Amino acid sequence: MNDAVVIGAGVAGLTAATRIAEAGGRVLVVAKGIGATHLAPGTIDVLGRVDGEPVERPLEALGRLGAGHPYARLPAGTLAAAAEWWRGRFADGPLAPYAYTGTVETSLPLPSPVGAVRRSALVPETMAAGDLRRGEPLCIVGLRPLRDFHAPYAADNLARQGYEARAKVLDLAPEPRPDVNSLGYARAFDDAAFRDRVVAELRGRLAPGESAGFPAVLGLRRPHAAWDDLERRLARRVFEIPTLPPSVPGMRVFATLRERLRRAGARVILNAIVTGAERTGDRVTGVRVKVAAREVVHRGDWIVLATGGFASGGLELDSTWVAREVALGLPVHGVPGRGEARFAPGYLDEQPMARAGIQVDDGLRPLGPDGARAAENVLVAGALLAGAEPWREGSGDGISLGTGFHAGGIVVGARSEAADMGNTSGSIEAIERSGARGAGA
Numbered sequence: 001m002n003d004a005v006v007i008g009a010g011v012a013g014l015t016a017a018t019r020i021a022e023a024g025g026r027v028l029v030v031a032k033g034i035g036a037t038h039l040a041p042g043t044i045d046v047l048g049r050v051d052g053e054p055v056e057r058p059l060e061a062l063g064r065l066g067a068g069h070p071y072a073r074l075p076a077g078t079l080a081a082a083a084e085w086w087r088g089r090f091a092d093g094p095l096a097p098y099a100y101t102g103t104v105e106t107s108l109p110l111p112s113p114v115g116a117v118r119r120s121a122l123v124p125e126t127m128a129a130g131d132l133r134r135g136e137p138l139c140i141v142g143l144r145p146l147r148d149f150h151a152p153y154a155a156d157n158l159a160r161q162g163y164e165a166r167a168k169v170l171d172l173a174p175e176p177r178p179d180v181n182s183l184g185y186a187r188a189f190d191d192a193a194f195r196d197r198v199v200a201e202l203r204g205r206l207a208p209g210e211s212a213g214f215p216a217v218l219g220l221r222r223p224h225a226a227w228d229d230l231e232r233r234l235a236r237r238v239f240e241i242p243t244l245p246p247s248v249p250g251m252r253v254f255a256t257l258r259e260r261l262r263r264a265g266a267r268v269i270l271n272a273i274v275t276g277a278e279r280t281g282d283r284v285t286g287v288r289v290k291v292a293a294r295e296v297v298h299r300g301d302w303i304v305l306a307t308g309g310f311a312s313g314g315l316e317l318d319s320t321w322v323a324r325e326v327a328l329g330l331p332v333h334g335v336p337g338r339g340e341a342r343f344a345p346g347y348l349d350e351q352p353m354a355r356a357g358i359q360v361d362d363g364l365r366p367l368g369p370d371g372a373r374a375a376e377n378v379l380v381a382g383a384l385l386a387g388a389e390p391w392r393e394g395s396g397d398g399i400s401l402g403t404g405f406h407a408g409g410i411v412v413g414a415r416s417e418a419a420d421m422g423n424t425s426g427s428i429e430a431i432e433r434s435g436a437r438g439a440g441a
Contacts, residue, residue, distance in 0.1 A: 001026070001299055001300070001301070002026045002027060002028045002298065002299065002300035002301070003020060003025035003026045003027065003300065003301055003302065003411065003415055004016070004017070004020050004025060004026075004027050004028075004300050004301065004302040004303070004304055004411050005027075005028050005029075005030065005286075005287055005298050005299070005300035005302070005303050005304070006020075006027060006028070006029045006030070006304040006306065007029075007030055007031065007274050007287065007303065007304065007305050007306060007307055007327055008029075008031050008035060008304075008305070008306035008307040008308065008312075008314070008382065009029055009031035009033070009034055009035040009037075009254070009258075009268065009270065010035030010036045010037060010306060010308060010312070010382060010383075010400060011035070011036070011037060011040075011253070011382065011397050011400035011401055011404060012306035012381040012382025012383070012399075012400035012401070012403060012404035012407075013029060013031065013035065013304065013306035013307075013381070013382065013404065014029070014035070014037075014253075014254070014257040014258070014261070014404070015082075015086075015257070015381075015400070015401055015404030015405050015408060016304045016306065016379075016381055016404040016405070016407040016408040016411070017029045017257075017261055017266060017304070017408070018089065018257050018260050018261055018264070018266075018408070019085070019404075019405060019408030019409065019412065020408050020411050020412055020415075021260075021261055021264035021265065021266040022260065022264045023408075023412040023415070024415075025411060025412065025415055026265075026266075027261070027264075027266040027267070028266070028267045028268075028269070028298055028300065029261065029266065029267065029268040029269065030269045030272040030274060030287070030289050030298065031268075031269075031270055031272060031307075032270075032271065032272060032273050032274075032313070033270060033271070034254055034270065035254070035308070035312070036250075036308060036311075036312055036383075037247070037250040037251070037253045037254040038245060038246050038247055038250045038251055038254065039245045039246075039247060039250065040247055040250045040253075040396070040397060041118075041120075041216070041242035041247060041249060041250070042124060042216070042242065042247055042248075042249025042250045042252060042253055043110075043120035043121075043122065043123045043124070043127065043242070043249070043397065044083070044086065044100075044102075044104075044120065044121050044122035044123075044397045044398055044401055045107075045118070045119065045120045045121065045394045045395060045396065045397055045398055046058040046059075046079065046104050046107065046121040046122075046395060046398035047061055047062065047065075047071075047107075047393060047394060047395050047398060048107060048118060048119040048120075048393065048394020048395070049119075049392065049393055049394050050064050050065065050393065051064075052392075054109075054117075054119060055107060055119065055394075056106065056107055056119070057105060057106060057107070058104055058105070058106075058107055058121060058398070059079065059080075059104055059105055065388075065393075066387075068355075068359075068386070068387040069387045069388055070360075070385040070386075070387055070388050070399045070402075070403055071388075071395075071398075071399065071402065072387075073360055073361070073362055073364060073385075073403065073406070074402050074403065074406055075362075075406070078402055078405065078406050078409075079104045079398070079401075079402045080103070080104055080105075081405070082104075082401050082402050082404075082405035082406075083102075083103060083104045083121070083122055083401075085405060086100060086122060086401060087099065087100045087101075087122065089256060089257065089260060090256055093256040093259070093260060094255065094256055094259040094260075095221070095222075095223060095224070095252055095255065095256055096224075097224045098124065098125070098126070098223045098224040098252065099124070099125050099224070100122050100123065100124055100125065101122070101123060101124075101125050101128050102120070102121050102122045102123050102128070103121065103122075104121045104122070104398070106121070107119035107120060107121050108120055108121070108123060108128065108130075108131045108133075109131065109132045109133060110123065110127060110130045110131065110132065110241075111130055111132065111138075111140075111154060111158055111213065111241055112154075112241070112242065113148075113149055113150075113154060113215070113241055113242055113243050113244065114150075114153060114154055114157060115153065115154035115155065115156065115157025115158045115160075115161075115165075116157065117132060117161065118394065119394060121398065124223075124240070124249055124252070125224075125227075126216075126218060126223055126224070126227040126238075126239065126240045126249075127216070127239050127240045127241070127242075127249075128239065129211055129237035129238065129239035130211075130213055130239035130240070130241060132163060134211075136164075136209060136210070136211045136237070137164040137165070137166075137207065137209060137210045137211070138155070138158065138163065138164065138165040138166070138210065138211050138212075138213055139155075139165075139166055139167070139168055139206055139207070139210045139211070139212050139213065140152075140154050140155040140158075140165060140166070140167045140168070140213045140241070141167075141168050141169075141170065141202065141212055141213060141214045141215075142167060142168070142169035142170065142215070143169070143170055143172060143173075143185060143215065143217075144169050144170065144171050144172075144173075145171075145172075145173040145177070145179050145180045146179075146180060146181070146182065146185060146215060146217070146243075147179050148181065148182060148215075148243045148244040148245075149182075149215040149241070149243045149244070151167040151168070151169055152167040152169065154167070154241070155167040168202070168205060168206075170198065170201050170202070172194075172197055172198060172201060174187070174188030174191075174194055175188075181246060182215065182216070182217050182243050182244075182245075182246055182247070182248050183220070183246055183248065183251070185215070185217035186217045186218070186219055186220040186223075186248040186251075187220055189217055189218045189219045189220075189226045190219045190220055190221050190222050190225075190226060192229070195226060195229055195230060195233075198230070199230070199233045199234060202234060203233075203234070206234065206236065209236075210236060211236060211237040211238070211239065212230075212234060212236060212237070212238050212239075213238075213239050213240075213241050214230075214238065214239070214240055214241065215240070215241055215243045216240035216241060216242050216243055216247070216248050216249050217240075217243070217248050218230065218238075218240055220248060220251065220252070223248075223252060227240070269289070269291060271291065271292075272289045272290070272291045273289065273290045273291075274287050274288065274289055274290075274307075274326075274327040274328070275288045275289070275290050275295065276288045276327075276328070276329070277303075277327075277328045277329070278297060279375075282373065282375060282376045283375065283376050283377045284303050284328065284375050284377060284378055285299060286298060286299040286300070287300075287303060287327070287328070301377065301414075302377050302378075302379065302410075302411045302414070303328070303375075303377060303378045303379070304378075304379045304380075304381060304404075304407050304408075304411070305327060305328060305330070305358075305366075305378060305379070305380045305381070305384060306380075306381045306382040306384065306400075306404060306407075307326065307327055307382075307384055308382060308383045308384060309356075309357055309383040309384055310353075310356075311383070312383065313326065314326060314327070314383070314384045315332060315356065315357065315384065321335075321338075321342070323335045323356055325358060325384070328375075328378065330358050330366045330374055330375070330378070330380070331358070331359075331366070331367070331368050331369055331374060332356060332357065332358065332386075333356065333357065333358065333359040333367075333386045334355045334356040334357060334359070334386045334387065335353070335356045336352045336353065340352070348391075348392060350389065350392065351389065351392075354388075354389040354391070354392070355386060355387055355388065355389060356386060357383075357384050357385050357386030357387070357388075358380045358384050358385060358386055359385075359386045359387070360380050360385060360386075361373065363379075363410060364379040364380055364381060364403065364406060364407050364410065365378065365379065365380075366378055366380050379407040379410060379411070380403075380407075381400065381403035381404045381406070381407045382399065382400040382403060382404060383396060383399070383400065385399065385403060
């Protein structure tokens with residue numbers, strides 16, 4: 001019997017699972033794949049825009065999002081506590097001294113892979129020198145065989161916005177192939193001999209005072225060593241810029257949290273498809289999971305659902321425009337009705353379908369159409385939640401971290417109360433008290 005079965009291995013699911021496991025809980029993570037970590041830039045963007053306007057101080061702007069937003073479900077102080085927890089997981093993690101920097105109070109303006117300005121709250125230290133507020137001249141370094149990053153395009157767009165930026169493209173490949181992806185270069189940058197070639201190509205071609213921005217491929221297993229070596233030998237600030245997937249910083253996130261789960265005794269089963277749930281009254285007592293054509297039931301006192309939205313397959317829209325939550329069959333809120341507009345023509349327009357998801361109470365319990373709880377021991381976290389537009393807001397991983405941290409805290413709090421009552425499996429009384437109080441603070 002598990003204290004928690006976590007469905008999903010993205011930031012939300014891994015955060016909830018790690019927090020529970022490191023507090024002594026028995027945790028099982030099941031996921032059909034590696035989650036969105038390998039697609040995301042590896043930064044925690046709490047809130048980049050509201051009503052199309054940039055946000056420099058995310059916490060101060062949260063109140064402008066409305067009562068239906070996932071951030072409104074978090075007790076005061078949760079985001080700040082989650083940020084401190086996140087930084088701590090990396091500071092002494094398996095990739096240390098690779099670490100994160102920043103706070104949820106202020107967003108750093110960083111260059112995107114196309115030269116736009118994106119605002120992130122928590123960033124790997126390997127990206128922090130890209131803070132555009134420094135006003136330093138930038139040299140965006142490209143690698144010609146890496147077709148997922150176009151340095152001249154990024155530099156040109158930055159220059160059009162008033163930043164002093166130029167590009168330098170290197171004809172260096174780590175292996176004899178016509179094109180190499182981000183992962184291939186990351187493995188190469190772990191090798192000091194390849195870094196020797198990079199330094200030899202760049203030395204003497206960078207202007208005094210110019211910072212060097214590389215695609216985010218500066219090492220997979222030893223990113224801090226690769227980044228520090230380049231800064232020292234090039235005698236200037238060096239920073240990473242996220243690339244198109246596969247995301248090397250996202251791989252570092254996944255590797256770090258998965259290793260912490262392993263060390264805490266948790267189990268992770270990938271390539272596992274949740275096909276349904278078993279219920280007793282208002283509780284989900286187990287989830288049916290299909291692995292290698294065999295279906296088994298995994299039981300847990302708590303179920304944390306963090307499977308993502310439409311993009312991740314946590315939600316599906318059938319041919320009649322009916323939306324469903326795939327794993328547990330929970331009610332989906334926010335889907336435009338018959339005859340109502342579902343999509344707007346502009347890519348960055350407000351999209352009516354974007355806010356669809358699972359509506360929850362302050363204890364992250366899913367709600368039915370009548371507003372009553374649909375399950376007492378199910379907690380929903382991450383992109384599956386209704387009420388947000390993560391792409392337009394620049395809030396995706398902030399929501400995942402905050403709600404995943406809160407979900408983990410609810411389980412940890414209920415376990416603690418149940419243990420005090422002499423019931424390590426989590427009593428109904430403890431469950432109800434934790435939900436009424438909001439244990440994620």
